[in-house]
Amino acid sequence: MTIKGKVVKVIASRFFVTADNGKMYVCFARKKLKNFGIILTGDYVEIVKEAGEFVIEKVLPRRNSLIRPYVANVDAALIVIASVPEPDFLLVDKVIVNCIKEDIEPVLVINKEDLSDVDVSAYEKFLTVFKVSALTGAGIDGIKEYVKGKTVCLAGQSAVGKSSIINALLGVSLLKTDNISEKSGRGKHTTRVTELIDAGDYYIMDTCGFSLLDPIDIHPHELRLYYEDFLPYAVNCRYNSCTHTVEPECAVRNEVRKNIDEGRYIRYKALFDELDEIRRKKYE
Ligand SMILES: Nc1nc2c(ncn2[C@@H]2O[C@H](COP(=O)(O)OP(=O)(O)OP(=O)(O)O)[C@@H](O)[C@H]2O)c(=O)[nH]1
Ligand SMILES: [Mg+2]
Ligand SMILES: [Zn+2]
Numbered sequence: 001m002t003i004k005g006k007v008v009k010v011i012a013s014r015f016f017v018t019a020d021n022g023k024m025y026v027c028f029a030r031k032k033l034k035n036f037g038i039i040l041t042g043d044y045v046e047i048v049k050e051a052g053e054f055v056i057e058k059v060l061p062r063r064n065s066l067i068r069p070y071v072a073n074v075d076a077a078l079i080v081i082a083s084v085p086e087p088d089f090l091l092v093d094k095v096i097v098n099c100i101k102e103d104i105e106p107v108l109v110i111n112k113e114d115l116s117d118v119d120v121s122a123y124e125k126f127l128t129v130f131k132v133s134a135l136t137g138a139g140i141d142g143i144k145e146y147v148k149g150k151t152v153c154l155a156g157q158s159a160v161g162k163s164s165i166i167n168a169l170l171g172v173s174l175l176k177t178d179n180i181s182e183k184s185g186r187g188k189h190t191t192r193v194t195e196l197i198d199a200g201d202y203y204i205m206d207t208c209g210f211s212l213l214d215p216i217d218i219h220p221h222e223l224r225l226y227y228e229d230f231l232p233y234a235v236n237c238r239y240n241s242c243t244h245t246v247e248p249e250c251a252v253r254n255e256v257r258k259n260i261d262e263g264r265y266i267r268y269k270a271l272f273d274e275l276d277e278i279r280r281k282k283y284e
Contacts, residue, residue, distance in 0.1 A: 002057070006073075006151075006203065007043045008196040015039060015056055017047060018198045027054040040065055041194055042072035042151060042203075064102045066153075068214055069194040069207050073151055076105040077212055078130075078143070080156035080165065081120075082112040088157060090267045095155050095212045096127070097226045097271070104212075107146065111161040113138060122261030126228040134164035144169055151196065153205040155212045166206050170199060175206055220275040224252075227268060229260060245272055 005019035013034070015027045027047050033039055033056060044060040065072040077099050081087040092108070099106035107128045110118050114133040123129060128146065132139030143165070154162040163175040174197070196203045221243055224230060230244065236251035237244070244252040244265075256265045 001048070003047045003054075005045060005047060006196070006198075007039060007041050007045055007056075008198055008203070010039070010041055010194075015045075017045060017054075017056070019047075025054045027056050029056045033059065037070075040070050040072040041196055041205075042074065044073065064104060066102065066212065068212075069153070069205065071153060071194065071196070071205055074102070074104050074153050074205075075150040076107055076147070076152045078107050078109045078152055078154045078156075078162075078165070080109045080111055080154055080160045080162050081118060082110065082160045083116040083118050084112065085157055085159055087118060089263060090270060091157065091213065092123075093264070093267050093271065094216060097218065097223070098212045098214075098216055100226050100228075101216070101218065102212075109143065109156075109165065111165060122229070122264050132165065132168075134161045134168040137168055140165070140168045147199075147202040147204065149202060151203040151205075153212075154207055163206050166197065166204055169204065170197070216271075216275065218275060220272050220279060223268070223272055223275060227264070229264060230268070233259065243272065245269060 003019050003025070005017040005025065007015050008018050009016040013028065015029060017025045017027050019025060025047060029039055039045065039056060039059055043062065045056045046058040047054050047056050062072045064074060066074065077095065079092055079095050081092060096106045107130065108120060108123050110120060110129065110131045111134055113131050114136050120129055130139055130142050132143065134140070154165070156162050163177045167173050167175055167177070196205050218226070221241065224234060224243055230252050233251045233255045234242065234244070237247065238249035239247055242250055244250050252260060256262050
């Protein structure tokens with residue numbers, strides 16, 4: 001009999017699989033599936049019982065896979081920011097681009113609303129935004145509703161409250177959290193594991209610091225396609241291939257400070273230059 005399930009944790013050569021029947025199986029893998037990367041946390045697999053042991057026989061096709069952390073089949077990423085530590089919106093924009101590229105829905109979560117608000121009006125136009133407090137529980141139900149049926153991971157600077165949000169979602173202090181001063185004192189992240197938490201009607205993965213940030217492998221001239229807030233105006237640029245940087249009669253540049261947020265545009269150009277630089281070095 002074949003059992004279908006999802007890999008939630010990998011330790012050495014053992015795979016922890018939660019099955020549709022609600023049980024957790026500790027499995028080995030068939031020899032041909034043993035190489036690193038063939039089975040990842042997040043993979044949907046088929047297992048069979050053989051000589052008293054559970055063996056992964058097949059890995060089902062993936063929607064996507066990430067490198068840091070190693071996880072497959074991510075539906076959405078909760079990008080967490082807060083008033084403290086001060087948000088780095090260039091990081092946020094990079095994560096959004098990476099998410100779109102990997103077919104992961106980016107969602108913005110503003111945590112620590114009990115302290116003070118963060119202005120995210122530039123993002124509300126094209127992203128789902130949740131304003132919450134992991135401390136008081138305010139707004140957490142909105143996230144709970146959103147994540148139903150999905151596999152989600154979190155991204156965000158250290159100390160924004162990613163682990164605290166998961167604890168608030170689960171209603172138990174499952175994950176270790178730490179205050180900012182202790183963190184900077186040690187210069188270390190509190191969270192280090194790669195494990196999917198089976199929350200019943202969704203899966204969630206805690207990550208340390210900023211994941212989903214690694215090398216954006218995008219040609220600078222294609223970056224424009226990842227800016228959903230620019231797209232409605234880009235159709236009016238003089239050139240079809242307008243990068244919105246130096247071209248004449250650029251409708252996007254013309255909308256800056258009108259319908260396009262200036263910060264988003266300035267960071268777009270910074271990221272464009274960064275990608276251009278990476279490319280130039282590659283072909284020098
Ligand atoms: N005031 C307030 N503090 C919060 C809130 N959420 C988290 N904190 C505090 O912020 C600090 C950092 O929280 P963590 O959950 O450890 O942050 P993290 O994003 O998981 O950090 P890393 O694991 O290092 O990436 C802790 O001291 C939390 O108690 C909130 O909603 N309001
Ligand atoms: Mg954490
Ligand atoms: Zn343009």
